[in-house]
Amino acid sequence: MLFDCLNYASGRLDPSYETLGRLANISVRSVARGLAKLKAAGVLNWLRRCVEGFKDGRFALEQETIAYAVLPASQCRGYAMPPPTPPPDLVRSTPLAMLGAKSACALLRALRAKGV
Numbered sequence: 001m002l003f004d005c006l007n008y009a010s011g012r013l014d015p016s017y018e019t020l021g022r023l024a025n026i027s028v029r030s031v032a033r034g035l036a037k038l039k040a041a042g043v044l045n046w047l048r049r050c051v052e053g054f055k056d057g058r059f060a061l062e063q064e065t066i067a068y069a070v071l072p073a074s075q076c077r078g079y080a081m082p083p084p085t086p087p088p089d090l091v092r093s094t095p096l097a098m099l100g101a102k103s104a105c106a107l108l109r110a111l112r113a114k115g116v
Contacts, residue, residue, distance in 0.1 A: 002020070016065075017032060042071060044069070046067060
């Protein structure tokens with residue numbers, strides 16, 4: 001749903017809370033809570049884009065948009081690298097047709113000796 005708001009020409013991903021709420025059929029407050037939980041989990045990050053200005057004679061920053069970034073799985077909190085794949089069992093994965101006659105006989109003898 002978030003990527004429905006992605007502008008592929010410019011690469012900008014900056015939907016408003018109202019737009020996200022309308023797309024998900026939830027309230028603006030629920031959008032804010034959900035985004036905060038995604039940020040706490042390390043799935044999503046955002047950058048507030050502001051403009052400088054003066055309000056009542058004082059310097060002020062006014063927010064224009066929020067730019068979202070979806071982080072890779074390796075940066076998510078609680079992510080663990082999957083264990084390495086074990087090497088194949090050569091005895092069980094090598095077809096006998098690929099072995100020479102002597103090797104096939106030796107393999108069969110070794111299997112019988114092991115009781116396989």
